[in-house]
Each structure stands twice: as structure tokens, then as C-alpha cells.
Amino acid sequence: MAHYYCDESSDDDDLLDDGGYYDFKDKVKQNRVSRVFTEAEKLAQEKSTFYSALCSKNNELVMEYIDRGFDVEMNFGDGWTPLLLCVSTGNARLTEEFVIRGAKIDSIRDGMTTLMMACNCPKETADFSQSLEIIKLLVDFGVNPKSINRKRMTALMYAANSGNLPAVEYLLPLSDKNAEDNQKWTALFWAVNGDNVSVVEYLLKEGLKYDLCDVRNNTPLDVAKCNNNKKIISLFTSEEPHALISNDNFSYDSFEDSFNTSGEKPQFFLDICNFLCGVKAENAIRTFANNKISLSTFFSFSNSELKNLGVNLPYQRYRIMAGIHKFHEKPFSPTSLHIIKLEEMYSNTDLAVQLLTIVKHVIVMEACLLYMKKNQVEEEILEKEILSMEKQLTIFKRRVVLCKKVAKNIFSKSRQWDKALKPVDLITSNSGKFNLPWRKLILSVSLLSAFFIYKLRS
Known part of the structure; x- marks a missing residue:
């Protein structure tokens, strides 16, 4: 059995007492208080707090940092700026504040513009009314709704895919409604892909082409069938699936x-x-x-x-x-x-x-x-x-x-x-020829011969 060995000359004998643990905690606190942080460490900590406040929409704390002189074009890494975070989370109030304070509205991250990010904001993150307010603000300040990213997608396509009907209604007159991305998908394709019934119905009423084929030779109706969305399938009235050929109107040749x-x-x-x-x-x-x-x-x-x-x-x-x-x-x-x-x-x-x-x-x-x-x-x-x-x-x-x-x-x-009594199911080289039943004849002759020999002997 192992025993704990304690050197009597140790300076930490007080830790073995009942109050030693609390004395140890006090020493740790004193060391933390006495530690001196560098300016870079302080800035990094404040930057992290500022980033968290933006993501959680803590507008009061964000404005405190802005009033203290934080740069509205601060780079959080991976291309994220305060403005891009605001438009992607649907924070209309801070978006307007950052634009007024000189933030670049033409900022691009991973090929996406600020307008695309605002249109791509899901309803679970922010209400569509907030996103629409941001979209109108960006368009008023000069963001081009017809801009495309590396996949040739437009802001209208992002809005259709996220189901943002108010944004689609606002952007459709300002955009090329039949624009196609790299896979030849239009906004109608993206609306069907996102299972957004109201957006699909609106785009069909606005005359978007439903008979276009993408690079895989699929139409919007094919995408809806793949998603098994019966409500969207029913909207394509001009492409109601016809019944295949039945025996009543056509018969296959024998x-x-x-x-x-x-x-x-x-x-x-x-x-x-x-x-x-x-x-x-x-x-x-x-x-x-x-x-x-x-x-x-x-x-x-x-x-x-x-x-x-x-x-x-x-x-x-x-x-x-x-x-x-x-x-x-x-x-x-x-x-x-x-x-x-x-x-x-x-x-x-x-x-x-x-x-x-x-x-x-x-x-x-x-x-x-x-x-x-x-x-x-x-x-x-x-x-x-x-x-x-x-x-x-x-x-x-x-x-x-x-x-x-x-x-x-x-x-x-x-x-x-x-x-014939027995139908022939095989064609051989002897088909059509008359063949004698030799085995039966030999067997019959043998039996008759044996019978006559038996009679003669008897």
C-alpha cells in the first residue's frame, strides 16, 4: 500500500490544514491580480468581446465600443467585418449606424456582397422585415442588385432560396429575373429548391420561365418532384403530369x-x-x-x-x-x-x-x-x-x-x-427428320426372343 510522503521541511505544510485550501485560492487570485497584460492581449480580449456583442445583437455594448473609437472596418478574420456581421444577422439598426459612420457598403466576403448576405439571412435568425429594411438601405446607398458572385448567383436568388418573399417582391423589378447561375438555375429554381411555396407562386405569376433546363437537364418541376413537395408541384398547372400510355388507348405490338x-x-x-x-x-x-x-x-x-x-x-x-x-x-x-x-x-x-x-x-x-x-x-x-x-x-x-x-x-x-401431342420447344440438327425408336425396338425384340426360347424349351 502506497503512503503519501510529506517532507517536514516543506514550505507547503499549511496546505494540509483545513484552511490551507482557501489560502491557496487567495494566492492564485493575488497572482492573477498582480499579472500585467500587454496591450496586444487587452486589444485581443476587447476585440473578442466586441465580436460576441455583434453576433448576439447586444447593440448597447457595441455602441459603447464604437464610441470609444473602435474601427467600423475592423477585420475579425476570415473576411468578416462589423457591417458584414450586421447584415448577415439582420441587425438593421447597427447596419444603418455603421453605414452612416463610413463602413464600406461594397464589402465582399467569399464573393458575396452585403446585399447577398442580407438576402441570405434566414427567418430563424431575423425577421424578414428587418432583412428587408437592410436591403432597402443598401440599395439606396448604391449596392447593385444585379451583381453576381463566383457562382453567378444574384441577390434575388439568395432571397428566393431563403424564402424571403418581401425581399423577392422588392428586388424583382430591380434585377434580371431570368438570370442564370453556373448550373443554369434561375430564381425560380432556387425558390423550388428551398421549398418556398409562396415565393414560387409569386414568381410564376410574375412570368418567370418554368420550362428552362439546367445543366443536368432538369426543370423546376423536376426539382420539386425530387424534393417531393406536392404543394409546389400543384402550382405547375401547365405541366400536369400526363398518364402514361394505357391499354385503352394504345396496345403494344406482339x-x-x-x-x-x-x-x-x-x-x-x-x-x-x-x-x-x-x-x-x-x-x-x-x-x-x-x-x-x-x-x-x-x-x-x-x-x-x-x-x-x-x-x-x-x-x-x-x-x-x-x-x-x-x-x-x-x-x-x-x-x-x-x-x-x-x-x-x-x-x-x-x-x-x-x-x-x-x-x-x-x-x-x-x-x-x-x-x-x-x-x-x-x-x-x-x-x-x-x-x-x-x-x-x-x-x-x-x-x-x-x-x-x-x-x-x-x-x-x-x-x-x-x-403434336408433345410440343417441341427445342430446335436441333435432327429437327424435321424421322427417327426410329431403336431402343424400344431392341428391347421389344429381346423380350420376344426370350419368350419364344422359353416356350421352345418347355
């Missing part, structure tokens, strides 16, 4: 309907629907269904043809044309075809898939040729490419003729299989 004897190209409309959903233009599916657009016609569309068809919204035409262009940019690859090795057995389903895939590729390549003819830019280069593609299409057309012959043979075989 395999027999696709390869009819009339010689018409298969529709492959399901592929068109998948494409439109992929480019977020599913609202236009009904238009293509009512006009009975085939896959060949779809992939050879031009912008004017889409407009004449009834795709009236510009952003929808842009999405579809951009998707078609990207689709045609990818070259044809033979590995995309359905390949079955010769030595393997394959079913009639495998053969049907192979036929469908080949026919679809031929249709798409023909549509690509028509698309280039309609939208050609560099004529000399495209003429060479068109000639080579025409040769390839000729080869593919010959293959399609062979495929048609195979399809007819399969169709006749399928009728024979339907009449």
Missing part, C-alpha cells in the same frame, strides 16, 4: 403483329417509351402514341418535325433532340447482337430474340442515315460517311431477307408443333 405480311416496319413503340422516360420527357409519350410514331421515324426526327408533331414545350424538344443526337454518336457494334454458338441448342424464343434484335438494328441504322441527311452540318465529311453506311445497310438488308425466310419456316413449324 411478335406476330411486328412481323406481319403487309411489309410494314415494326413499330417497336416500347423502345420509344423507354427512351422518352430516360430523357425525362415521358409527358410526350401520349403525343407519339396518338400519331403512331415508329422507331424508324422517331430516331430520324428534326426539331421542326417535333414541333409540328405537337411537342410544343421547347425544353421537351431539347431533351429529345439531345438524346437522339447522343444516341447516334455511338457507333454500331456487332457485339450488341444476340449471338448463339452453332454447336449449341437453341429454342424458338432465342431465335425470335435474335430476329428482333437484327431487325431493330437495321431500322435504327436506317434512321441514323435519315437523321444525318436532315441535320447535316459538314457536308463533305458526311457524304463519305453516308456512302459507307449505305453499303452497310445494303448488306444488312440482304441479311434481313434471309431472316424473313427463316421466320416463315419457323412459323410453319410452329403450326405443326401445335398439332
Whole structure:
């Protein structure tokens, strides 16, 4: 067991007494009082107190420091000044006082102006009426509402995102209402992003464009759907989501309907629907269904043809044309075809898939040729490419003729299989040939021979 050792000659024996602890506290207090702070330490402490008073909106204490000669342009570090702190916390009284005392209203921190900071002040920090008072003061003193930061955002966008409707109403006539930032978002985008129903409703009434697409090909309605804000979605009355194609107004072609004897190209409309959903233009599916657009016609569309068809919204035409262009940019690859090795057995389903895939590729390549003819830019280069593609299409057309012959043979075989007791589900090298049941014959002959030998012996 360890024992505390105390040297009898120690000067701190009084600490072991009951009153030693209090004597020790007195000594510490005396040392603190006797300590001499440097001027730099005093200034740093007062600066910290001044900063805390600004953040907590202790206006009386702040004014005491200002009256004592504190600089209204004091730098607290990281670009913060007294004026920037006031506008970002919604302190209208001190903002006016600092401006009167010569604070720079064009101060910028991290690319944001004083006006942007005032618009970005949330309601939880200060009431919107206080922020509006600051915004009007800054504009009156010459701050430009159309200024942009490094992200090309304006004060109007910050106000829309924070939900400050009074500020939006005040700044909209003074700003470029359709200005776009780096991601091509307008103030309407930012209002939707902030889930601010009243601001979105106001901006729509003021005529802000709702059919614009950002760099990700999204509209304000897409952002609202992503946020699952049903109130904002309901405001976009002109873009009410249409029901997808139902069985009542359109039916998909079956395999027999696709390869009819009339010689018409298969529709492959399901592929068109998948494409439109992929480019977020599913609202236009009904238009293509009512006009009975085939896959060949779809992939050879031009912008004017889409407009004449009834795709009236510009952003929808842009999405579809951009998707078609990207689709045609990818070259044809033979590995995309359905390949079955010769030595393997394959079913009639495998053969049907192979036929469908080949026919679809031929249709798409023909549509690509028509698309280039309609939208050609560099004529000399495209003429060479068109000639080579025409040769390839000729080869593919010959293959399609062979495929048609195979399809007819399969169709006749399928009728024979339907009449058979046991339906055939595999096509082999012996299909169509008459094969004797050798095993059954040998077994039968063996049994009869054994029977006759037994009778003869008996």
C-alpha cells in the first residue's frame, strides 16, 4: 500500500490544514491580480468581446465600443467585418449606424456582397422585415442588385432560396429575373429548391420561365418532384403530369403483329417509351402514341418535325433532340447482337430474340442515315460517311431477307408443333427428320426372343 510522503521541511505544510485550501485560492487570485497584460492581449480580449456583442445583437455594448473609437472596418478574420456581421444577422439598426459612420457598403466576403448576405439571412435568425429594411438601405446607398458572385448567383436568388418573399417582391423589378447561375438555375429554381411555396407562386405569376433546363437537364418541376413537395408541384398547372400510355388507348405490338405480311416496319413503340422516360420527357409519350410514331421515324426526327408533331414545350424538344443526337454518336457494334454458338441448342424464343434484335438494328441504322441527311452540318465529311453506311445497310438488308425466310419456316413449324401431342420447344440438327425408336425396338425384340426360347424349351 502506497503512503503519501510529506517532507517536514516543506514550505507547503499549511496546505494540509483545513484552511490551507482557501489560502491557496487567495494566492492564485493575488497572482492573477498582480499579472500585467500587454496591450496586444487587452486589444485581443476587447476585440473578442466586441465580436460576441455583434453576433448576439447586444447593440448597447457595441455602441459603447464604437464610441470609444473602435474601427467600423475592423477585420475579425476570415473576411468578416462589423457591417458584414450586421447584415448577415439582420441587425438593421447597427447596419444603418455603421453605414452612416463610413463602413464600406461594397464589402465582399467569399464573393458575396452585403446585399447577398442580407438576402441570405434566414427567418430563424431575423425577421424578414428587418432583412428587408437592410436591403432597402443598401440599395439606396448604391449596392447593385444585379451583381453576381463566383457562382453567378444574384441577390434575388439568395432571397428566393431563403424564402424571403418581401425581399423577392422588392428586388424583382430591380434585377434580371431570368438570370442564370453556373448550373443554369434561375430564381425560380432556387425558390423550388428551398421549398418556398409562396415565393414560387409569386414568381410564376410574375412570368418567370418554368420550362428552362439546367445543366443536368432538369426543370423546376423536376426539382420539386425530387424534393417531393406536392404543394409546389400543384402550382405547375401547365405541366400536369400526363398518364402514361394505357391499354385503352394504345396496345403494344406482339411478335406476330411486328412481323406481319403487309411489309410494314415494326413499330417497336416500347423502345420509344423507354427512351422518352430516360430523357425525362415521358409527358410526350401520349403525343407519339396518338400519331403512331415508329422507331424508324422517331430516331430520324428534326426539331421542326417535333414541333409540328405537337411537342410544343421547347425544353421537351431539347431533351429529345439531345438524346437522339447522343444516341447516334455511338457507333454500331456487332457485339450488341444476340449471338448463339452453332454447336449449341437453341429454342424458338432465342431465335425470335435474335430476329428482333437484327431487325431493330437495321431500322435504327436506317434512321441514323435519315437523321444525318436532315441535320447535316459538314457536308463533305458526311457524304463519305453516308456512302459507307449505305453499303452497310445494303448488306444488312440482304441479311434481313434471309431472316424473313427463316421466320416463315419457323412459323410453319410452329403450326405443326401445335398439332403434336408433345410440343417441341427445342430446335436441333435432327429437327424435321424421322427417327426410329431403336431402343424400344431392341428391347421389344429381346423380350420376344426370350419368350419364344422359353416356350421352345418347355
